[in-house]
Amino acid sequence: MNKKTKEILVAYGFLTPALIVFAIFFAIPIIAIITLSFTEYNMISPIRFVGLENFKRLFTEDKRYLKIFLNTLRYVAIFLPGHLIIGFLLALGVNRKISPGLKYFYRTIIYFPVLVTTSAVSIVWIYIYDKEFGLLNYYLGKLGIEGISWLTSSKWAFLSIAIFGIWKFVGQPLIYYLVGLQNIPESLVEAALIDGANSFQSIIYITLPVISPTVFFVAITVMINTLQIFDAPYILTRGGPGDATRSLNLYIYEFAYEHYDMGYASTLALSLLALILTMTLIMFLISKKYVHYEIE
Amino acid sequence: MKKLVALLLSLVLVFAMAACAKTQPTSTQGPSNPASSGPSGSEPSGSAPAQNITLTIAFPGQDVDEQAFDEVIAEFYKDNPGINVNPIAIPNTGWADYVAKIKSMVAGGNPPDVIRIAVQGIAELVANNLAIPYDDYIKQNPSVFNADEYYPQELLEYFKVDGKLYGLVWDANNVVLHVNTKLVEEAGAVLPDSNWTIDQFIEFGKKISGERNGKKVYAYAMPHNYFATSAWLFQNGASFFNEDMTECTLDDPKAIEVFRLLQDMIYKYGISPQPTPESNYTNQFLSEQVAMITAGRWNQATYAKNNMDTIALTLLPKMKQQIMTYGGGAYTMISSTKYPNEAFKLAAFMSGHYSQRHYLDGGSIPTIKAVAEEVVPVAQPVPKNFELFIKSPVPVKVVESPSAYSAIEGVFNRYYSQLLANEISPEDACLGMKEEMDKLLKK
Missing domain, CATH: 3.40.190.10 (Periplasmic binding protein-like II)
Structure with missing residues (x-):
């Protein structure tokens, strides 16, 4: 065995675990949902091939799908800028010249919700949001504001989930941004300041272009995670009232585990996969113009 | 050499992951039968007494009272040497979710033998051929189930589908x-x-x-x-x-x-x-x-x-x-059980006098009228x-x-x-x- 062959074998050896994980958790499930989307299968009876029946049902008969599809996009429209902007502002704040202890404190406080399971903190938020006995309405009441149906009105439920979601997950982009900010050469910022740029101009023309790959990474991960949102609306509102806060993932769960209609659930899952791929592709196309990988 | 060691380590990791891949639902680790010994689960079912088999019984997570279960199952073991019982608590958000999880266990090839099920879920189980009717078993063992003892009688009827009984009623609400x-x-x-x-x-x-x-x-x-x-x-x-x-x-x-x-x-x-x-x-x-x-x-x-x-x-x-x-709950035998005779014994015991008296003193209403009359008036606060x-x-x-x-x-x-x-x-x-x-x- 020559040296090159050995190296190739070692390389494959290192790759094998990742490939196996990829096959088990990604490739095989994707192949399974593509196959199942052409079938009728309730987990107990034998699988029956139904051709394009599930796709016909999705595009011509399912009256709920469009609303739920738009809900999913609406989540992205709120979560994406929310995480990008608030995460960035928090990172700028934490990255200021403050004592290391204070910096550590802020980082911990903001990142802590990411570490706690969504189901556990959701229970607390249900009590905060409760219309009659909740903490939030109690203090709003002190200000003379009438109690809001945070979780039970279609007008407010979306916003409630968004507030919860941003509070829960904004620590993640904060950490990415902090790493990006700490990697900006000080000489660049100093040169800009000498040239007369103010802080705002320095952020727009120096900081943002330099950390644009980080911003892009945050945007992609937040977008993909949000398109797959499940736990927050499931626990806080069960997708309701009606379908007001139902996401595609909740809808897939409903057909898979309430109706045991694995064929149709797989078709819905394929539509979510197509949506994620399309939006990711669009983001990559946009990134060509705005993301700079080299500091000139 | 270092590379070969790294290769070996990565292969070990792969095998370790494969070994970890099989997951089990939450088992509450009930007591094992002191009369049992040796490996379990190899004896085929039949009318002869079972030898060292393990039956799995599933409960909704919120129903599990480990202490009461251990007490009840210890009593079961006295007359049933050779049968071990493995309780599984299934977390759920309601009966629909519970039935879905039972179905997933069956589809995943890891079904329980006996389950506690509410009246809301029984027709769905039967429609999916997941339950075994008790009628023949009761005919052979008429002493284990006396329909006249139960209240309300209407509840018994709801565990019948097409005239066959699929649930041995245990509790009511x-x-x-x-x-x-x-x-x-x-x-x-x-x-x-x-x-x-x-x-x-x-x-x-x-x-x-x-x-x-x-x-x-x-x-x-x-x-x-x-x-x-x-x-x-x-x-x-x-x-x-x-x-x-x-x-x-x-x-x-x-x-x-x-x-x-x-x-x-x-x-x-x-x-x-x-x-x-x-x-x-x-x-x-x-x-x-x-x-x-x-x-x-x-x-x-x-x-x-x-x-x-x-x-x-x-x-x-x-x-x-x-x-x-x-509404009410019963014990139902799952059709895939390898040990239907033993599963019947377990279901009959779990729905019977001893179980109702010891498990339901502070919870749902015992469905055997005499037990309810004994337990309900004294459970504090009355x-x-x-x-x-x-x-x-x-x-x-x-x-x-x-x-x-x-x-x-x-x-x-x-x-x-x-x-x-x-x-x-x-x-x-x-x-x-x-x-x-x-x-x-x-x-």
């Missing part, structure tokens, strides 16, 4: 109003007799509701579930389905009237707080935010733990009639009118159990959440539910 008499006294109100009307209920509710000592108090926590809503429908002579459960009957004006009443309790009469799907009405009751809830006896242990001893029971008010709505847990003074009806229950509960929850948010009219909600439920029933 009836929908009654639990009233916190302390809040009633504080409001200067008097709880009317249990044969009260809906008008009296609303008047009573208005007296209770309001701000007291700087704290908001409501009269009645609106139920956010199919079981209690069924009870309200029955009061008005309506129901979710026709008798053979082939058609949804929510387009009946009597049903629409009930949904309007429930909506009005929040928005017109102001006697109920707006609930969320996750509202814990028992907590609201315990923290004296509401004076009445619709519940079964399942709260008994919670009341005891919280020293809540100011509870009176009463019937739901009369609309067109007064009905006592029952609610006023506790007799309503033992015998109904009004006709009994069992909650309806269509074969597509899981999906139907989802449809109900979706429309009901809109109704309680005042975002859909009772007419539209009922007609919408009917349309979707009829489709599911035809499927």
Whole structure:
């Protein structure tokens, strides 16, 4: 065995675990949902091939799908800028010249919700949001504001989930941004300041272009995670009232585990996969113009 | 050499991951049979006594009382050497979710042998050929099941499908109003007799509701579930389905009237707080935010733990009639069991006198009448009118159990959440539910 062959074998050896994980958790499930989307299968009876029946049902008969599809996009429209902007502002704040202890404190406080399971903190938020006995309405009441149906009105439920979601997950982009900010050469910022740029101009023309790959990474991960949102609306509102806060993932769960209609659930899952791929592709196309990988 | 070591390590990692891949549901690790020895699970079923087999019994997570289970199963072991019992607690958000998880276990090739199942889920299990009828087993062992001992008899009928018995009934719960008499006294109100009307209920509710000592108090926590809503429908002579459960009957004006009443309790009469799907009405009751809830006896242990001893029971008010709505649970054998004779022994024991007396003293109502009469009057705190847990003074009806229950509960929850948010009219909600439920029933 020559040296090159050995190296190739070692390389494959290192790759094998990742490939196996990829096959088990990604490739095989994707192949399974593509196959199942052409079938009728309730987990107990034998699988029956139904051709394009599930796709016909999705595009011509399912009256709920469009609303739920738009809900999913609406989540992205709120979560994406929310995480990008608030995460960035928090990172700028934490990255200021403050004592290391204070910096550590802020980082911990903001990142802590990411570490706690969504189901556990959701229970607390249900009590905060409760219309009659909740903490939030109690203090709003002190200000003379009438109690809001945070979780039970279609007008407010979306916003409630968004507030919860941003509070829960904004620590993640904060950490990415902090790493990006700490990697900006000080000489660049100093040169800009000498040239007369103010802080705002320095952020727009120096900081943002330099950390644009980080911003892009945050945007992609937040977008993909949000398109797959499940736990927050499931626990806080069960997708309701009606379908007001139902996401595609909740809808897939409903057909898979309430109706045991694995064929149709797989078709819905394929539509979510197509949506994620399309939006990711669009983001990559946009990134060509705005993301700079080299500091000139 | 280093690279080869790295290669070997990565291969070890792969095998380690593969070894970890098989996952098991949460086992509560019940006691093993002291009379058993050696490896388990290899003996085929038959009429001969079993030798070292393990049966898995599944419970809804919230039902598991490990201490009581260990006590009951230790008694089972005395007469059944060679049978080990492995209890599994299945976390769930309701009966529909529980049935879904049982189905997943069956589909995943890891089914339980016996499960505890509510009446809401039995038709669905049978429709999916997941349950074994008990009739032949009872014929061979008539002493283990005496139908005449049970109350209410109507509940037994609901565990029969096409004349065959699929559940050995264990526990029951009836929908009654639990009233916190302390809040009633504080409001200067008097709880009317249990044969009260809906008008009296609303008047009573208005007296209770309001701000007291700087704290908001409501009269009645609106139920956010199919079981209690069924009870309200029955009061008005309506129901979710026709008798053979082939058609949804929510387009009946009597049903629409009930949904309007429930909506009005929040928005017109102001006697109920707006609930969320996750509202814990028992907590609201315990923290004296509401004076009445619709519940079964399942709260008994919670009341005891919280020293809540100011509870009176009463019937739901009369609309067109007064009905006592029952639900209940039974032990069902799963059709894939390799040891049906032993599974039958276990199910029969779990539903029998000893199990009911020791497991249900602080929870649901024992379905063997003699056990209920022995246990209910002494379990502390004893609610006023506790007799309503033992015998109904009004006709009994069992909650309806269509074969597509899981999906139907989802449809109900979706429309009901809109109704309680005042975002859909009772007419539209009922007609919408009917349309979707009829489709599911035809499927």
